[in-house]
Amino acid sequence: MNRRKLLQLLSKGAAAGAFVKLSGGLAQSKIPQGATETMKVLGTTLREYGERSEFEKDVIRYISPNLRSRHTGASFAPLEKLEGVVTPSSLHFERHHAGVPNVNPAEYRLVIHGMVERPLMFTLEDLKRFPSVTRTYFIECAGNGQNGYRNPPDMTLTATRSRGLVSNSSWTGVPLSILLKEAGLKEGARWLIPEGQDAAAYTRSLPLEKALDDVLVAYAQNGEAIRPEQGYPVRLVVPGWEGSIQVKWLRRIQVTDTPVMSKDETSEYTDVMADGKIYAFTWVMDPESIITYPSGLQQISRGFHEIRGLAWSGHGRIRRVEVSLDGGQTWKQASLEPAPDALSVVRFKYNWVWDGRETVIMSRAWDEKGNTQPTQEEFFAKWARNNRYHYNAIQAWRIGADGKVVNGDKTLAGAPARLGAVGRGGCGGES
């Protein structure tokens, strides 16, 4: 068989497959044998709404198999399967308290009332008429990181299950301050009680100062209408604060002089501290980072790797991210991309040649206010082991001599063997 005939055979998909069986030598061909097939047939036609490649269908949110109801709980963004800093809207993490309501925009209304001069009602079109603002902000569930409470550490942990309750989007909307000015605040107004249009009629308390500072009444996410899971048609975006205060399906804002102390700012989203106290209104998300590559359950080979990860802080810009390749003994500065924006996720990268020896890698973020991430020990010196929220300790990944990557967190002294039920029924919990 001469070379030309051989190439002809290779160019025919099915025939090539048969040929490989006959000839051991050619089975090692470096050229994928079906790769040129698309150059010989017409592709699919134009279509009105795009879909991702059929080969990417395994890039999906993680939903714990242990949930007792899918009407409440959370789904995790697949962090280690994503690049850049913007989370695709379809993969933005979810947290609902009573399912996703199907809100008809024609009947959508937002009412601002209470301690205002003029109670006002806005349609969706009304909201879009106001001057608009577009900003990229992360939203993170206060329960993100809850799997870090397992002791001993969960050896099946992935980057998704460690920190996948964060997502980053471009949000467009009207500043809430404009709407409040439109209604006119009365003397003594101090708080807002936003309410959602879901079956939980979800409410929280938001101090007026934050609302007047940078809160958005958002109607678009990454250039299109907000996804139903994220609050269609209108949600609050409260930059840098815990996701649970960024009320979705926003239908009503009551202006008051006192907080409501709703179920989700008392029985949930309060922190149990190491001294046994319960802290209320722990709104700001402290700095976090997570190495997404190489990360839990991945496999690497000897040689060059670009360590990649994500970092963010509710206090402002990320100033720097450090990477340790020796279990936290020494730290090296990673590069950041894009230039860090306040209250937005940044990608960090570090060039690394793995020599094949077992090691533990980790990352820690520093923000512009000088805040950084604690070690596990430092975190649990401040928070109780039965706390459910705001875990932001450094996540370690252990790389074995075989290149397999697993959770590299240490087993903590003095803790119960397993607080497996942490977070049950709440965000971040998996049972």
Add this chain to the structure above:
Amino acid sequence: MRRKWFYLALSALALSALVLAQGRYQIGTPLSEQEVQQWNIRPSILANGVGLPPGQGTVDEGARVYATHCASCHGATGEGGAFTRLVSEPFPITKDVDSVDFAIGNYWQYATTLFDYTRRAMPFATPGILSDDEVYAVVAYILYQNGIIDGSEPMNAQTLPKVQMPARALLELDPNTQKRFPWIKLP
């Protein structure tokens, strides 16, 4: 002709000045207080009791409401159900209590929250079906099951805000939040 355009432009200018007077855009529909109430179908109950409706309910009445609407998820007596525990010791929690045992009597800090949330969001699959009297009653029953009240008086707009929850003694404002918002006081 020229003069006409001049006056048109002038009046347009005057209009935009008027519209943006006081920085307002004149967008949105004013509502009367009555119209606001038509939209406000799940009014918020503040910790001081503001917003609590007329009506009342007893522990005995609450036991019947609970058996009908709540027991299938939360267990016959507030524990042992498939979903969130409503009753659990110790009162209040300690840092050694597994969070699966955080319940109303040992973790919730305000009795008013129980009314607000029950009327707002329960029963889980059919929120809004309980009358105000039924909500007062089931709130009384749950507080009684937790040993918070003795059941000698019905729960209503006067009695409920006075109920002291054990976990309130543990609740503090986050010190960082206090630093940024010195005026905030927890109810």
